[in-house]
Amino acid sequence: MASRKQTFVAPLPDQSTRVRLVVASSVMLTFISFWRAAAIVLNDLGSSAFYAGGLAEEAVGKSAPWFILGVMFFSYAVRAVYVESCSMFTRGGVYRIVKEALGGTFAKVSVSALMFDYVLTGPISGVSAGHYIIGALNELTTFYAHKYHLGYGLQLPEDSASAALAVAITVYFWWQNIKGIEESSEKALTIMKITTVMVVILLGWGIYTVLHRGAALPPLPTAGNLHFSDGALGFLRGTSFAKKLGLFGVLMAFGHSVLAMSGEESLAQVNREIEHPKLKNLKRAAIVIAIYSFLFTGVCSLLAVMIIPDSVRVPLYRDNLIAGMAMYMVGPEALRITFRAFVVVVGFLILGGAVNTAIVGSTGVLMRVAEDGVLTEWFRKPQKKFGTSYRIVNLVAIMQLVVIVLTHGNVVMIGEAYAFGVIWSFTFNALAMLVLRWKYKGERAAKVPLNLRIGKTEIPLGLIFVFLVLFTTAVVNLLTKSVATVSGIIFAASFFLIFSLSERDNKRRHDLTKRQMKEHFQLEHQDKVGRESLAIRPGGVVVTMRDSAAPFALKWALSNTDTEEQDLVVLAARMMAPGGPEYVDACDQLFSEHEQMLFTKAVSVAESFGKHVSLLVVPAGDIFAALVQTANSLEAAAVVSGLSTKLTAQEQAYHVGQAWEALPEPKRQFTFYVVKPDGEALSFHIGPHAPTINASEVELVHRLWLNMRRAPNMHHLHHSDIVTYALTRMASEFARDRQGTLEGLQQSIDERLVPRGLGGTRYDRQEEGGPGYSLRQPKQDANSGNIARTAAEITEVTSAG
Numbered sequence: 001m002a003s004r005k006q007t008f009v010a011p012l013p014d015q016s017t018r019v020r021l022v023v024a025s026s027v028m029l030t031f032i033s034f035w036r037a038a039a040i041v042l043n044d045l046g047s048s049a050f051y052a053g054g055l056a057e058e059a060v061g062k063s064a065p066w067f068i069l070g071v072m073f074f075s076y077a078v079r080a081v082y083v084e085s086c087s088m089f090t091r092g093g094v095y096r097i098v099k100e101a102l103g104g105t106f107a108k109v110s111v112s113a114l115m116f117d118y119v120l121t122g123p124i125s126g127v128s129a130g131h132y133i134i135g136a137l138n139e140l141t142t143f144y145a146h147k148y149h150l151g152y153g154l155q156l157p158e159d160s161a162s163a164a165l166a167v168a169i170t171v172y173f174w175w176q177n178i179k180g181i182e183e184s185s186e187k188a189l190t191i192m193k194i195t196t197v198m199v200v201i202l203l204g205w206g207i208y209t210v211l212h213r214g215a216a217l218p219p220l221p222t223a224g225n226l227h228f229s230d231g232a233l234g235f236l237r238g239t240s241f242a243k244k245l246g247l248f249g250v251l252m253a254f255g256h257s258v259l260a261m262s263g264e265e266s267l268a269q270v271n272r273e274i275e276h277p278k279l280k281n282l283k284r285a286a287i288v289i290a291i292y293s294f295l296f297t298g299v300c301s302l303l304a305v306m307i308i309p310d311s312v313r314v315p316l317y318r319d320n321l322i323a324g325m326a327m328y329m330v331g332p333e334a335l336r337i338t339f340r341a342f343v344v345v346v347g348f349l350i351l352g353g354a355v356n357t358a359i360v361g362s363t364g365v366l367m368r369v370a371e372d373g374v375l376t377e378w379f380r381k382p383q384k385k386f387g388t389s390y391r392i393v394n395l396v397a398i399m400q401l402v403v404i405v406l407t408h409g410n411v412v413m414i415g416e417a418y419a420f421g422v423i424w425s426f427t428f429n430a431l432a433m434l435v436l437r438w439k440y441k442g443e444r445a446a447k448v449p450l451n452l453r454i455g456k457t458e459i460p461l462g463l464i465f466v467f468l469v470l471f472t473t474a475v476v477n478l479l480t481k482s483v484a485t486v487s488g489i490i491f492a493a494s495f496f497l498i499f500s501l502s503e504r505d506n507k508r509r510h511d512l513t514k515r516q517m518k519e520h521f522q523l524e525h526q527d528k529v530g531r532e533s534l535a536i537r538p539g540g541v542v543v544t545m546r547d548s549a550a551p552f553a554l555k556w557a558l559s560n561t562d563t564e565e566q567d568l569v570v571l572a573a574r575m576m577a578p579g580g581p582e583y584v585d586a587c588d589q590l591f592s593e594h595e596q597m598l599f600t601k602a603v604s605v606a607e608s609f610g611k612h613v614s615l616l617v618v619p620a621g622d623i624f625a626a627l628v629q630t631a632n633s634l635e636a637a638a639v640v641s642g643l644s645t646k647l648t649a650q651e652q653a654y655h656v657g658q659a660w661e662a663l664p665e666p667k668r669q670f671t672f673y674v675v676k677p678d679g680e681a682l683s684f685h686i687g688p689h690a691p692t693i694n695a696s697e698v699e700l701v702h703r704l705w706l707n708m709r710r711a712p713n714m715h716h717l718h719h720s721d722i723v724t725y726a727l728t729r730m731a732s733e734f735a736r737d738r739q740g741t742l743e744g745l746q747q748s749i750d751e752r753l754v755p756r757g758l759g760g761t762r763y764d765r766q767e768e769g770g771p772g773y774s775l776r777q778p779k780q781d782a783n784s785g786n787i788a789r790t791a792a793e794i795t796e797v798t799s800a801g
Contacts (some may be wrong), residue, residue: 031275031662033229036185038288039192040270044121044361045263045293046195046694047354050347052260055303055316055415059256061227062310063219065302067257070221072298073262076290077466080448082264083286084463087270087279087353087446088436092760094265094429095368101432101439104503110368110428112495114265114420115362116488117421121262122358122400123407124414126169128295129351130162131319131411136344139327143337158319163409166355173356173395177363179646180388181331190347199296200347201339202325206303209330215306223249231412232256234480248476255477259419262298264426266357279445292659300325322347362396363389374503384647387546416481423474430467437463530633534614536567540637541769543573543613544627544642553642553675558609568613570602571630573620628659628686632667639686640673649674660686 056064084544085097099107138155209215219225226249230237267286274281308317308324319326326340367389370380383390407413433448437460450462478485531538535707543557555571561568572595599615606613620626631639644652656672667686676682701719709717734741 014294032185032270032273034281034288035276035283036189036273036573037267037270037281038285038292039187039188041263041266041285041289042192042195042292043188043350043353044266044357045261045289046192046296047125047128047351048260048262049293049297049300050132050322050351051411052257052297052318052367053304054314054321055259055412056257056301057305058314058318058412059229059232060253061219061225061238062305063221063225063253064257065218065305066221066764067253068260069294069298070254071257072294074469075264075293077448077462078261078264078288078426078430079286079290080469081269081433081463081466082267082270083279083282084444084448085429085445085448086268086282086435088440088761094425094432095365095372097436098428098432099372100430101435101715106428106432108369108374108496108499109492110425110432111365112492112499113421113424113428113488115421115495116260116491117265117418117425118358118362119396119399119491120403120418120421121361122170122355123166123403124411124418125351125354125358126166126400127162127407127409127411127414128319128406129169129348129355130165130409131158132323132344132347132351133165134158134161134790135320135323136340139340140337158198159409162319163404163407166404166409167721169352169355170359170397170400170404173352173359176356177397178383178386178387178388178390179394188353191353194798195296195346195350196271198342199292199300202300202322202343203295203303205329205339206300206307206325209328210303211305212330218302218305221250221253226250226253226623228252231416234482234485251472252480255419255423257472258423258473258477260301260413262418263421266361269361274494284445293625302315318363324365330739333387357394358400359393366392366396367785369475369499373506374384374499374508376502379502383547384547387645403486413483417484417487419477419481420484423470423477424488424492426466427470427474428471430463434460434463434467455795472528512651513615519770529616529618529630531635534567534616534634535567536614536634537567539637540567540569540634541640542571542627542631542634542636543640545598545602546572546642548597550600550677551605552679553640554605554675555609556675556679556681557640557673558606558611558613561611563611563613568606568611568634569634569636570606570615571612571627572598572615572617573623574617575623622659624659625657625662628656628663631670632660632663635668636670638671638673640675640681643674643676649676649682649684653682653686657686670685680788 013598045406053065053068056068060067070462095107098110126746130754134156135158138158141154214674228249232252267282267289271278272281274285304325305313306320308328310320313324323340326343329339366375366379369375370389372393379391379395380389381391382388403414437458441458448460448462448466450460450465452459452461521611531540540559541561545551545554557568574595595617602615604614616630618626618630627639627641630636639656641652643649647655652674653672660667667687669685672684672686674682674684701722705717705719708714708722730741
């Protein structure tokens with residue numbers, strides 16, 4: 001493979017009049033373990049376990065669990081296709097892979113189908129969460145009404161009430177994404193830990209119930225045991241075609257169960273953030289996902305048919321099958337009701353999280369095609385206050401709300417349409433990988449198994465089998481899912497038209513912007529950014545800039561920096577969508593109108609101060625990780641940022657500190673300054689540093705030194721020895737009595753009554769001063785008198801002794 005490093009300098013004769021602008025090609029990323037990667041995918045994939053079994057049985061009859069299990073087995077093969085795609089040079093999921101293999105037209109078609117999948121993921125998850133809550137409330141009121149002879153009690157209309165809850169959930173996550181929700185793998189892992197507790201109880205209790213009752217297995221998945229509903233026959237309704245062809249009927253049943261396999265695209269999206277060794281950890285995550293989804297979605301669907309009576313399973317518990325299992329387990333009624341409540345809580349967590357995943361995922365897909373020049377800058381324009389791509393988030397949320405309102409909370413209708421996007425996005429991905437096998441014949445780090453080599457020719461039997469199964473199922477679904485076919489084709493065609501017209505307009509605008517950028521800036525593309533690429537000295541200052549209308553952080557930095565002594569770098573982070581590439585080729589780096597205004601304003605402000613600045617653009621998956629990685633690469637002494645619209649200065653410093661801790665060694669300490677719009681600034685030390693101590697604390701150490709030095713054999717004692725001994729003793733106490741030490745420390749902190757910054761160091765407002773970044777002098781705190789008295793007491797005791 002050719003070297004990734006590419007450098008481009010605009011070949012214009014007047015380079016001396018232009019400002020040097022370095023654009024990084026490597027994306028600044030944070031990295032996570034395979035456990036967290038698996039948790040993120042399972043938060044999406046695992047949500048289908050709450051509704052897939054009921055929807056499949058509604059469509060094909062009591063044999064549905066066998067098809068769910070078959071889909072879970074087959075999903076591992078589909079996952080192998082994604083693992084192979086992630087091991088290649090292409091990144092970014094279905095869109096990027098299909099574009100590389102089949103070209104831009106097929107890529108736009110495939111991403112249109114994928115958008116249909118993502119747009120429907122939110123509504124089906126939100127409505128399903130509503131069904132679990134409303135179903136539990138209705139059953140609870142019925143239980144107490146019967147117990148106290150009050151009739152049937154108050155019953156809420158399940159579909160309408162569930163739709164209302166889904167709307168509320170969608171609006172909540174819409175607002176969180178407008179503000180810029182913090183995506184946390186830790187949250188996903190926590191949800192999966194709670195879900196795992198529920199799954200273990202469900203499986204253990206369910207198997208015990210089956211053995212205790214001697215329940216029979218569901219009918220085998222043969223053509224004679226299939227009983228399709230009218231809705232499941234689609235365009236074949238009223239014909240005997242499906243009944244005559246047994247294999248066709250089996251394929252129909254498989255197609256109606258395929259929605260249990262949703263969420264696979266999330267694996268490709270999260271791949272770029274998996275820690276080293278990436279491929280090995282990706283395979284580990286795939287195995288964890290396979291085992292977990294098989295046990296949760298597959299086995300639980302099987303147990304549900306064996307435990308819940310036929311008379312109530314589909315009519316009453318179709319949309320909340322796991323809740324039905326809880327109610328028909330062997331055991332005391334109170335215990336079953338308690339577990340039912342636990343199932344509802346877990347279901348709400350994971351299904352509600354899937355709504356957010358759908359918004360984030362679909363926004364990420366649209367941002368990915370926008371980064372590739374398919375969507376116009378109108379879609380990418382950042383929100384003035386929060387800096388998010390609010391127009392794309394608005395578009396996604398509106399489409400999801402429209403789906404919820406039009407379907408009135410009918411899970412069957414949404415699920416039927418949902419399968420269209422799932423199966424066709426998988427099909428296009430498998431076809432693209434098959435083409436890439438013939439297009440690029442080099443060695444791969446991972447391959448879908450079953451490859452037959454005849455001489456120098458390798459036949460990818462496994463990949464061909466996966467594609468044929470997916471394609472056949474997709475075609476059968478076209479005939480048997482009338483709602484999905486009509487709505488899916490209309491949706492995909494509409495998005496394809498939008499993409500095509502937008503891409504044409506965007507190309508015209510991009511050509512104009514490119515010419516303007518070359519006229520004003522000397523563009524250089526670098527693989528990795530370092531001091532050499534910017535030609536700066538160690539100990540410089542990095543200033544972040546996001547809003548050209550409010551460059552107060554840059555003005556503060558320029559007024560407090562002597563650029564003859566310290567180099568100043570203006571950093572603009574180009575936020576990449578989830579699942580974007582790890583490396584952005586120079587030809588793919590499109591400058592938006594917003595970025596052009598940003599760079600022009602930075603140069604204008606610097607010139608007004610009569611000072612020189614360097615300009616740097618870094619693609620980033622996380623703003624704090626990008627900031628810290630850049631500062632470390634440039635060996636910066638200080639980083640200056642404006643006050644966030646949604647975080648306090650202390651919260652900004654905390655996130656910067658967390659990102660610094662995640663850096664590999666060697667890493668450099670620096671001071672982080674947060675500048676308020678009125679020009680005031682707060683500073684925070686990032687990394688290990690000597691604590692700022694006031695005069696009374698110094699006096700206490702000195703008194704201890706004076707008194708201890710009088711003891712025999714202590715003439716060699718230093719002040720540092722006292723501090724070292726005190727810290728070592730505290731560490732020993734902490735190891736023996738963790739809680740007691742923490743309580744004592746908290747009591748000491750409470751007594752001091754002073755604000756604390758990162759690392760426990762006390763900070764107050766930064767005083768405006770001369771050039772440089774000297775630390776402020778600490779204020780006397782409320783505990784100074786106590787320390788002084790302690791020092792005096794030490795002197796008195798020693799004198800008395």
